[in-house]
Amino acid sequence: MYEYGLMGMKCQSCVAKITDTFKQAGYHNVSVTLNPPQLMIESDNPPARARVEEILKNAGDYALALHENEHMSSKETTSIADSEEKLTPLFVILSYIAGGVLLRAWISDDYSFPSMMNNFMGGFLVVFSLFKLLNLSGFADAFATYDIIAARSRFYAIAYPFIELTLGIGYLISFQPLLINSTTLLVMAIGSIGVYQALRSKRKFQCACLGTSLKLPMTKVTLVEDLAMGVMALIMIVHSYGL
Secondary structure, X not given: OEEEEEEOOOOHHHHHHHHHHHHHOXXXXXXXXXXXXXXXXXXXXXXXXXXXXXXXXXHOOOEEOOHHHOEEOHHHHHHHHHOOOOOXXXXXXXXXXXXXXXXXHHHHOOOOHHHHHHHHHHHHHHHHHHHHHOOHHHHHHHHOOOOOXXXXXXXXXXXXXXXXXXXXXXXXXXXOHXXXXXXXXXXXXXXXXXXXXXXXXOOOOEOOEOEOOOOOEXXXXXXXXXXXXXXXXXXXXXXXXXX
């Protein structure tokens, strides 16, 4: 259960109006109270604060209370904290991708550093994008809680898995390497900033790197992923073009 303090509520009519607006926006498990003025949303993923504010504006002259009043129930906070070490699925997936890279190298008899790195990056981006696409709306909500662009643009949050998929395919078919590597470097740099800020805040976030079905916690591993992919893209640019 995710709880938000509200400002601007005056009567039961406000309660009904806000409740109906959120249900029309797709949040059906919603509860609104007048005393205290509070919005409660039952969801597997934390709704983006920017998204909640947008829906409130559609309901009328209402706003969220100070950010400190926003919190998760103690049960869910404990649940996320308890899962902090449960990153096994992530490492299994990375192992499968690495195994696929080695298999492709064996079949093509090409164990060169650029080829193997190129195939790893392609496989990484394609696989991770597909997990996000399993629940696109849920991913967008979770991603917007910490990404610096997704928090301000729902369009970017929705488009992100498709950007990853396009980049991954670009790597696998060796399409415009300079463009693909430069775009990957930019995307990963932006992502790293959001993850770094989230980790510094000491709040508990769900990592959206593999969508929302696996419920991975946000840890330093997420930051390492983004930074590693960015560094690999930079290495590919330097190696190929001597920049």
